[in-house]
Amino acid sequence: MMSAVAFFKQPLVVALALIAALLLLGETLSPGFASGQQILRLLIVAALLGIVAAGQNLVILGGREGIDLSVGGVVSLSAIIAGNLMDGSNAGIPVAILGCIAAGAFFGLANGLGVTLLRIPPLVMTLGMLGVLQGLLVVIRQGIPSGKAAPGLSEFVTQPVLFGLPGIIWLWIAIGLFMAFLLKRTVFGQRIYAIGSNEHSAFMAGVPVGVIRVSLFVLSGVFAAIAGICLLGYSGSSFANVGEQYMLPSIIAVVFGGTPLAGGKGGYTGTMAGAVLLVILQSILTTVNIDESGRQMVFGATLLVLMLFYGRGKALRT
């Protein structure tokens, strides 16, 4: 039985408590903020961030300073590929999904191979890849017109499908269940924690460290690609660098969810709460009547204060 203090120190509990507090604050600042309709809208936005953060979460869990800065580029690329492949028609959706996932997996694979075979630090490798992706976006955008979302996709993302919830929420729940199963119930998942907490002993125990790390980066690319497709459905058409806004927030969602950047511990349930927390915070700041400069200052300062609740590093003095 855990003590009350330990219970309240769990990242998931902290995140959920903060979410409740922020909803209450939002409701007092502008009545109607916490209405069902509004919360649904917030959850859709959070799902987009949360899906990107799923891949980020896996890469970070795998340790060795695992981080994926290229997710933003993959999201943008996927949104534009999906827009072109479906170009406003439902018939193009399957091809678009396949094309985007293939592209995401390809760039994830490239990242993973660079990190494992050449042992380039993930931050450097994915930073370089981000530059490549941004360049590729310019080429694609000037070569072909940026297409439109198929009506079916837009409906899936924004309209209720089942029990009043839009398809993207169901997709996010499914991803949440998939991640929980993957991390807690499969050998693959256990091996992720193993290489994240001590790569050397995992290697000695026969864990195929390289293969697992590469697959984490591939999964990160795939999740970013899925988020890109959904983002296209949400906004209707893809525009310049839509994905950039997900790069660092996806990392913050993971940290707010209780997965330290050092890897090896944590999970996705917390990250989902972290994504919701981040989106609610941003939403409150847009409802209050302050100008952009004040909004940014409050947002930055709040993030810092919130970080104090989570994984602070160990003191050198013990």
Next chain:
Amino acid sequence: MTVDTASPAHRSGSIKRFFERFPFLPALIILIVLLVLNGIYQPRSVSMIGITSLVKTYLALMLLAVAQTYVVYAGDIDLSVGAILSLVNVVVITLMQQWGGGALPIFGAMAAGLAVGLACGVVNGIVVAAFRLQAIVATFATSIFFTGLALYVMPVAGTPAPTAFWRTYGGSLFQVPFVFYVVAVLAALLFALTRTRLVTHLLSVGDDAPAAFQTGLPVTAIRIKGYALCGLFSALAAFCVTGDTASGDPLVGGKMTLFSVAAAVLGGSALSGGFGTVVGSVVGALIIGLINSLVYFIGTPSEWQNLVQGLAILLALMIGVLVGRMARR
């Protein structure tokens, strides 16, 4: 770093030792190759005017890369350097505009700019080292805060710099372009800093923080000082941006942050800390500049330029990491 010179038995090639003494050497070779290629495709680019304009444009990135290097020494990272640069840029421009464009107000505004950079650096240092938050996310949060401050000081870009300021930066003194004096002063400054205890301390913290702590080094204070130094150099970079663009822009530095990290890595510094040189970072910044101009000179169609630049920088980063590791092994 110099321990191995005592045991030459397992350290065969002298080239290897040479790389170890001068870890920026691979970057320097890449730089020379790029210079030659630039010269082949556009002879004018290696003329006095060409080099001057290259230095003028990329001096800010060189300084920002140096700023990044001091925190990277200690195994930290600062994703707010670009935001600090923007903030100092708008503060300096606003003060110059209010105080008038004479010599005294200009120096006054620059002093204020340095103070702002220093303050931002100290804030980062406290947040990362004293509060022990993770550097990547914490400095991202402070970068949002600094950007907010910059937007508060100057909501929209466009306020011009006093003529005397950008004329001096872009002009010549005794037939020598002004930026070369800046480079000379910078070189002297960096050389002096290299010999300070602080740099040695930063490197030892980055190499092994617990060991540094156990030998009695004030690790937290050292890391804060590293961030403070980073803030100061970001402010210096802001002066160069101000001289080069001759106007204020609250978002001017945003895109430069990741390039400063890339330049430090290109120069052979290890992001895990404990190893690196500021000379390497300066060379790294120049490599990025030369890649950008070479892509243009070889006649890449405009829509392909970003992609070719991105691929070339990724390739250079990989070479930098691989060669750097070979040198250290």
